[in-house]
Amino acid sequence: MPPLRLDSLDAFAAVVQCGGFRAAAAQRGISSSALSQTVAALEEALGIRLLNRTTRSVAPTEAGARLLERLAPALDDIRLALGDLDQLRESPSGTVRINAPGPAADHVLCPLAFDFMRRYPKVKVEIISDAAVVDIVARGFDAGVRFGQQVAKDMIAVPLGPVLRYTIVATPEYLRARGVPAMPQNLLRHDCIRRRFPGGTLVTWRFEKDGEALDVAPEGRLTLSSAHQELQAALAGQGLAHVFEDYAREHVACGALVEVLRDWSPWLPGWFLYYPNRRHNGAAMRTFLEHLRAQGRGWDAAAP
Structure with a gap:
């Protein structure tokens, strides 16, 4: 078997997690055709089909699902290891991706992110406004926002604004x-x-x-x-x-x-930002959380 490129494995995982080539390509800033060619080359190198493709959907085959089950945690560990290198830099870098309902993004999250980006110019921030409940881990988000403390038990939640x-x-x-x-x-x-x-x-x-x-x-x-x-x-x-x-x-x-x-x-209770209960987050995400906590003192105070 020829040597495999790590980015081709990451591309395959992104297609499954995003539910299709178009969404994964948009997330990565490349064309759908380029992403499709990368995954096709991976399948050829492995000698087995990883994805079932139709005009409407993309889903992993049995082999693809088995590979992703082992691959996803390994890719997460690699991203975290690379993110830890940011601690050695004078200023953190990387990308913070957050899924949030429109009202939270408009009035709390965006102003907070703008101030954060002025302080840390090497960090990129992507905010996706979405009122639907999504699996932030499967969709590749670092964090999500929900009203009140309505988050999964395996997530950590911090206040993201005053009472509403x-x-x-x-x-x-x-x-x-x-x-x-x-x-x-x-x-x-x-x-x-x-x-x-x-x-x-x-x-x-x-x-x-x-x-x-x-x-x-x-x-x-x-x-x-x-x-x-x-x-x-x-x-x-x-x-x-x-x-x-x-x-x-x-x-x-x-x-x-x-x-x-x-x-x-x-x-009413305010917005809460939640993120996976992991031992480590990337340097960009950790810095964003520190900025959030510094700006949010008093947000969890009682309503008038």
Whole structure:
């Protein structure tokens, strides 16, 4: 058997972990055809097919799955060993890849990452906004972000922001025409801008006051899939939007939007960044975690 290149084994693992050549090629910054040729050359050198390819999907063969089972931990160890060399440099280098929902990326993670990159110019940061729950290890992410502490037991979670609060907002014109809801139940007579999760379920609006909790399934003609879209719809006078306070703060301050039912809006746990419970992380990731903890003192304080 001819000698094998380590990068060809890494390329094969990336294709399986990303679920296809296109996603793996995008992650690695190369063309799909070049990646396909690399894996084909590996299969030829081994004399066995590693991947079953169709026009719609790529999946490992029995041989490919068996190879990946042994290969993935070894590749992780190699990456960590190379990452440890960064400790000998004056400034760490490498890449930090994080999967995060849009609101967390917009208001907490991106500002934190921008400041981190100014301090450590040799580190690259990649943030993928995704509301769906993914296996961060299988998808090649160093960390993920979730709301509250809803993370797997084998992950380590650290606070990524202060406590949160949803707000209900609409334009002054809409409220003059339709009236201001005094109770959550009044929302059933309004046009509410609904949001649908990637999994297909609709977001329920939760309220709380004086120990009384109430869930409302909003009704409305417009259904969207992101907080940005909801905010734009509210600004366009399409109805009442249910968004994190961070999104609406500036628009409420300038009078473009009006908040309603504020005394019914409960405080919620903040975002948490989570990462695999390993003994070692790459130097770039370790430095990012140190930066996060330094910036985040007080984030886990109790809500007002």
